[in-house]
Amino acid sequence: MNAMNKTKVPIPVFLLIGIVAISFSAIFVRWSEAPAAIIAMYRLLMTNVLMLPFLWNYRVEIAKVRWRDWLKTAISGIALGLHFLFWMDSLRFTTVASSTAILTLEPIFxxxxxxxxxxQRTSRHALIAMCVAIAGAVCIGWGDFQFSGIALKGDMLSLLGTLAVALHMLLGKSIREHMSAFVYSFFVFLFAGLVLAVTNVYSGVSFTDYVPKEWGIFLLLAIVPTVFGHYVFNWLLKYMKASSVSMTVLGEPLGASILAYFILGETITTVQLLAGCVLLVGVGMFLRSNEKK
Known part of the structure; x- marks a missing residue:
């Protein structure tokens, strides 16, 4: 996995891969009937299992990690675990479009x-571009927002998950300045998975009573949105500002909504498609203004 550091493939290619990968997350979660904390736990711990054969190559770096960085990594992992817990649970109560649209607040945080x-300061042009992108993302899910009952509960859970992932992103930017993407990702996923495991023990849910379909979904979540999504974004944190990486994640509402239309049969309107175009224009403008060539 460290070969990614030496690649000459343009950064935008990795951004696109990451966006498409995380867009599948909501689809896989909606397919599953397992508790949200179980889904999130196995998603992360299975990712650790996939990464484990490569860990020995990083033993020298791991031995040199300072205790302060271990502490930051642990907090970042806890925040990531809470993000998965809150956001996945939100999909039980609200639509994919509504839940993912709330995630668009992440760049602001x-x-x-x-x-x-x-x-870090941001130019006026970048701020305007952010507003354009967020407006587009919010419009994608606006028709599904409901401010009462069960849907409101889902939207509030998504908001808590957004706050948690913003903290994870900020800590990751600091740590990635002197820690490889592999080491950071492995231990962040591990800490997050262990926090969720403790949550599941406390809740008394079963760790094993799931049909083969569920185990397949857990594995898909580990491979697609975690390895090809979150790992890629962790790698990008060294080469881009945290706010820029967060902005690219705004592509998830559009990607998830399109996938939900074709796979889950959820509706998507002309307004949502136009809003998606506005979102993409805003993200492109922001990256151009916020990042050096």
């Missing part, structure tokens, strides 16, 4: 946090 923690 990341941008604000990056200013407070690292003193």
């Amino acid at each position: 990341v941008l604000f946090g990056a200013f407070l923690l690292y003193g």
Whole structure:
């Protein structure tokens, strides 16, 4: 996996791969009937199993990791685990479009946090582009928003998950300055998975009473949106600002909504498609203004 660091493939290719990969996450979760915490736990721990054969190659780096970085990595992992827990659970109560549209608030939280923690400033053009992209993303899910009952509960869970992943992204930017993507990702996934395991023990849910279909979904979640999605974004944190990586994640509402239309039979309107185009234009404008060539 460290070969990715030496690749000459343009950064936008990896951005596209990551966006498409995480767009499948909501689809796989909707297919599963297992508790959200179980889905998230096995998603992460199965990813660790897939990465384990390569871990020995990083033994020298692991031995040199400072305790402060271990602490940051643990907190980042806990935040990621809470993100998966809250967001996956939100899909039980609201639509894919609505839940993923709320995730579009992530860049705002990341941008604000990056200013407070690292003193990073953003140009006026980038801020305007962010507003354009977020407006497009919100419009994708606006028709599905409901401000009462079960749907509201789902939207609030998605918001909590967004706050958690913003913290994870900010910590990741700091750690990735001097830690490889592989080591950071492996232990972040491990800490997140262990937190979810403790949650499942406390809740008293079964760890094994699932049909083969569920185990297949867990594995798909580990391979597609985690390895090809979150791992790729962790790698990009060294080469891009955290706010830029967060902005690219805004492609998920559009990707997830399109996939939900073809796979789950959820509706998608002309307005949502036009909003998706606005979203993509906004993201492109933001990356052009916020990142150096």
